[in-house]
Amino acid sequence: MKAALLAELGLAGTEPLFAQIPPSHRLAALPALPPALTSEAELARHLAALNRRNRPAGEALSFLGGGIWRHHVPAVVDEIVGRAEFLTPVWGTPSSDFGRNQAWWEFTSQLGALLNLELVGLPVYSWGAAAGHALRMAARLTGRRRVLIPAAMCPERLAVMRGYAASADPAMHIELVPVPCDAVGRLDLAALAALANDATAAVYYENPAFLGGLEAGAADIARIARAAGAETIAGVDPLTLGVIAPPGDLGVDIAVGTIQTLGVHCHAGGGLGGFIASRDEARYAAEYPTLLNSLTTTVDGDLAFGLMLFHQSSYGSRELGKDWTGNSTYLWAVAAAAYMALLGPEGFAELGRLILARTAEAADLLAEVPGVTVTDRRGIFREVRLDFAASGRSATDVNAALLARHGIFGGVPVSGTAALFAVTECHAPDDLARLASALKEVLA
């Protein structure tokens, strides 16, 4: 092909096509890279050898969570996201992308039903990115630059949010003020009420909290925020919303959270995705940085999908747009759409009840292990905070022993002596018993 094209262009080689690049800019020799594995057979052999050096937690007994969780991914979801039509393209026309746009719309629409909020954007990179954008939205809406956040937060998520809050312009900097929490991460409402004032742009809380607590004070938090003239931002995991009251019922103005739990594997962290949702009001819509996919009609009266408020995105307005957007986690929107459709209202309720029960069961069982302290055995979801202080062991020590002696991945450490052990529908009662017995041995 190359020779024929060169002949068509009347060239002996490709060099003249690069005439724009001055010789002094050019590399003299090819960069040094490892020899090419040109055949698929060689490449597959090499990649398989690399994969043999991994021990995926998902294939062992694992209690890792803390921001990204192993939940069951229905087989159908894997097949759908593996379809080349969804996996490999980037963008087409509203007609040629019709099916994908419908899948995206079914993502926002079903997520809105779970949240009981009627405006939902296309996904962002992660929960942290979503929360970061939301606090910037609140700052623009209120003209205030202080956001109250839980003192106990996923450090990965908080680190991302700090980036969105900081500014090279001191006048634009958003201050994140921690609100004291209890042992499972629920806000201290008295402290919150004392901190919320007319400088507060928003109160951000999470439900469930990072340390596992279900935020019983959610409605009060929104009342306190509203009384201060601040926005209420809730970070939620939509997977819980079959059993937990949705943000739309709790006075929340902007909801953010993860979509990873809706049918996406961990993928070494690549499974993350986030969302932003709110009440369907123009003042909120005007602050969305995301692309927004609206149901509309065609000239023939069919239903179709189009991008609304595109002008306010960074594609439409560059630096005058709302924050920025770009490639995101759109494939995971397709996964989440299929996942929500598979579960339906009763599936989410069953899943929520199962995780609540398993979490309580784990808390009861593990609290009996000598050297382990569990402060709250009820009112928690998925994460059980185990404190090994009484045993004199550090959390990383305990995890190392669990892995080395029992092949178990322990929990994500949250302090020197405490770790969050995540329990999901992927765990059988026997798995919990195995953990308890391993912990007994390790802490003995």
Place this chain on the structure above:
Amino acid sequence: MSRPPSRMRRYHAARWDEPLIHQLGAPGRRGQHFELADSDGLVPAGLARTTPPDLPELSEPEVLTHYLRLSQETMGMIGVSLFGTCTMKYNPRAGEQAARALAGIHPAQPPETMQGLLAAVHGLDLALRALSGMDRFTFQAAGGADAAWTQAVITRAWHAARGEAGTRTKIITSLQSHPCNPATAATAGFEVITLPLGEAGYPSLDALKAAIGPDTAALMINNPDDMGIYNPEIMEWVRLVKQAGALAFYDHANFNGVMTRIRARDLGFDASMFMLHKTFGVSKGGGGPAVGAYGCTAELAPFMPGPLVVERDGHYGLEQPPQQATKVREYLGNLHQVFKAYAWARAMGAEGLAEASDLSVLLNNYMETRLLTLRGVTRSHPEQTSPRLEMTRYSLGTLFEETGVSAVDVQNRMADFGIDAFWLSHEPWIVPQPFTPEAGEMWSREDIDYWIDVLAHVIDEAWRDPDLVRSAPHNQVVGQLSARDINDPANWATTWAAWRKKMR
């Protein structure tokens, strides 16, 4: 050109008239169920959901067939997509297949339990160092725009560490640099200065000199830009920017045409970015998960957001840079995508990359010789006579003036023949009715010729029967969107609940 035009394919998109998911199913149907458990008393008072979510109720096969039909109603890469700036190339399935083994890896696993993955991450880091001249790469950024954001937060941290947080307030970019550069700079709190283009298609050195000052924090720029034009003065640009105490960032989104030919570091840049989901053969997922690989010099490396993968005696660990900027994404980024890019780079090797770059520029120039013979097609910056690199910015302005057929109309009509949308142009449009195809190296000559033949056919139709083109598409899943104003709150609907309320 003596070759006869291809026969137009008698393409028609699949049309399933597939209802919205909310209109499917029946009460009581289920696609998944879970073990029954008693959760009485486990939800705090007042926090239990009282009304079930208004989700559809479908069986598993109904959900599968629904989304399979939607996949068939998506042209994707089955047609020919030359969506410029996105480098539409084949994604090798060997990498996709091998990456499935990573699905169960949790990012907080101890490094010793994911040595194979970290080896691949480190291997790609080394390859990108060789290709850019930079000293260190991070893959935390979840897309190209997030890599621009990485530069913005590193710029913030760098100047703060030098006691210049309040004084280095401006970031300079150019009109044809990707919008993510000015947008992330502004989000990070910088004032943006956008340099206009000169006649040659890039901003003049004088414009840059006028913009630079003691308040300059950084330059963020694409080169070549989205028009395939290379700024030959770029080394002088970087010298001036650095002389002023600012950082120089090379958005190498358009690396495909210059792979192995130029390196950001050799031109003087402090940092650069590659898009693994474009240039490095990783699946795009319709818009992510993606990776913006960000590399910089050893001087800037302490400011990179951590952790970074480090190799010692064949063992891979993680380390935190001492003065790191704020994180841009949780954990280490989209590592399963990094693994695929590593596989792609290993399969290509240096000679393969050089050949890919050659082919993408050659195909673009071949396209250009044919496209410029079409009535109503012109090229941006006629004064810039050099061959374009891997992309060319064209205009259908003449066609529009004489027939009323716009670039979007042509896009819609081409989709009737199995050709997916071409890229128009980022904002602002500097030529009327722009379009920007990018051939890449993976489409065959037959594909490229068919693409051009379809455009020629549609342009011919535009003169013969402009209404046929303006009312397109005709062979697609649905026709073109109505004039319904979805920027009006009374009309927009991102959810079924909103739609039903507003349609009442």
